[in-house]
Amino acid sequence: MTVKIGISACVLGDKVRYDGGHKASSFCMQQLAPLVQYVPVCPEMAIGMSAPRPAIRLQLDAEHQVHLVQSNNSAIDHTAAMLAFTEQKLPQLAQLSGYIVCAKSPSCGMERVRLFDAKGQQLGKLGVGLYTHQLMQKYPWLPVEEDGRLFDPALRENFICRVFSCYDYQQTMQDGFSVGKLVAFHSRYKFLVMAHSPTAYRELGRLVANAKLFAADELQQRYLLALMQALKNIATRKQHANVLQHLQGFLKHGLSTEAKQELADLIQRYRQGFVPLLAPLILLQHHLKQQPNAYVSAQRYFAPYPESLGLRA
Numbered sequence: 001m002t003v004k005i006g007i008s009a010c011v012l013g014d015k016v017r018y019d020g021g022h023k024a025s026s027f028c029m030q031q032l033a034p035l036v037q038y039v040p041v042c043p044e045m046a047i048g049m050s051a052p053r054p055a056i057r058l059q060l061d062a063e064h065q066v067h068l069v070q071s072n073n074s075a076i077d078h079t080a081a082m083l084a085f086t087e088q089k090l091p092q093l094a095q096l097s098g099y100i101v102c103a104k105s106p107s108c109g110m111e112r113v114r115l116f117d118a119k120g121q122q123l124g125k126l127g128v129g130l131y132t133h134q135l136m137q138k139y140p141w142l143p144v145e146e147d148g149r150l151f152d153p154a155l156r157e158n159f160i161c162r163v164f165s166c167y168d169y170q171q172t173m174q175d176g177f178s179v180g181k182l183v184a185f186h187s188r189y190k191f192l193v194m195a196h197s198p199t200a201y202r203e204l205g206r207l208v209a210n211a212k213l214f215a216a217d218e219l220q221q222r223y224l225l226a227l228m229q230a231l232k233n234i235a236t237r238k239q240h241a242n243v244l245q246h247l248q249g250f251l252k253h254g255l256s257t258e259a260k261q262e263l264a265d266l267i268q269r270y271r272q273g274f275v276p277l278l279a280p281l282i283l284l285q286h287h288l289k290q291q292p293n294a295y296v297s298a299q300r301y302f303a304p305y306p307e308s309l310g311l312r313a
């Protein structure tokens with residue numbers, strides 16, 4: 001099994017857009033491609049549209065229902081066809097660990113898609129692409145991100161972290177869920193979650209501690225959803241520094257005064273923005289080699305995704 005990521009086909013360079021063009025993303029096609037298996041989908045082509053084709057848009061009717069209509073003739077309504085497609089397609093995507101969608105599209109956009117009223121007046125960037133809306137409803141835990149937002153280093157790192165964490169969870173539970181597996185999984189994720197959200201760290205801890213109160217199916221889904229929501233918070237320098245100090249605490253008895261001070265200084269320089277996260281992490285891992293600690297070494301925090309992506313540099 002490999003990490004499977006759904007993706008808008010135009011983001012992979014397919015010329016399927018309404019204007020006959022594409023929206024190829026070099027990050028997706030070059031850096032990420034060797035590490036994942038893409039599942040490309042163009043919902044508009046899938047419902048029988050051609051490329052090129054007339055532009056479509058999201059339009060609100062008098063009952064506040066959103067429709068997918070042709071921009072130059074709103075009597076041509078693709079809503080039913082798109083909903084029928086999503087109903088047939090989405091159950092086939094249960095194995096995905098993430099999804100990259102094309103921004104602004106009335107079918108694929110994740111947020112801030114232009115919404116119009118029946119007279120063609122713009123109501124603002126208030127919509128969600130019809131296909132992606134259905135996708136996020138069906139799989140609320142699934143990491144979804146837009147191609148354009150992946151240019152932002154923090155958002156890119158955050159999305160990739162969620163994708164590989166989601167995949168790790170799916171792999172862990174692939175032969176069946178058990179509370180024992182959940183406890184072991186959560187034990188590895190404690191510090192990664194703490195870096196993203198100290199509040200969620202406490203809430204997830206409570207959920208796992210109360211595991212016996214839930215049916216297995218409910219617990220499995222609750223945990224994954226809560227984990228993905230926790231990791232969606234951007235991990236700040238302050239929170240990373242806090243985690244690094246916690247991890248340092250596990251090693252302090254075996255470190256000389258000088259080594260302790262050197263690590264503390266490096267964490268402080270990271271907190272102040274003078275060195276990248278990699279600097280204190282490498283020193284911590286060096287000390288871990290000298291004083292092995294199985295609990296600390298197993299922390300996913302040290303390697304939440306493949307190093308080759310260079311996201312911590």
Ligand code: SF4
Pocket residue numbers: 008009010011016017018041042043044045102105107108
């Ligand atoms: S945004 Fe979605 S619907 Fe539009 S061309 Fe790309 S894949 Fe197809």
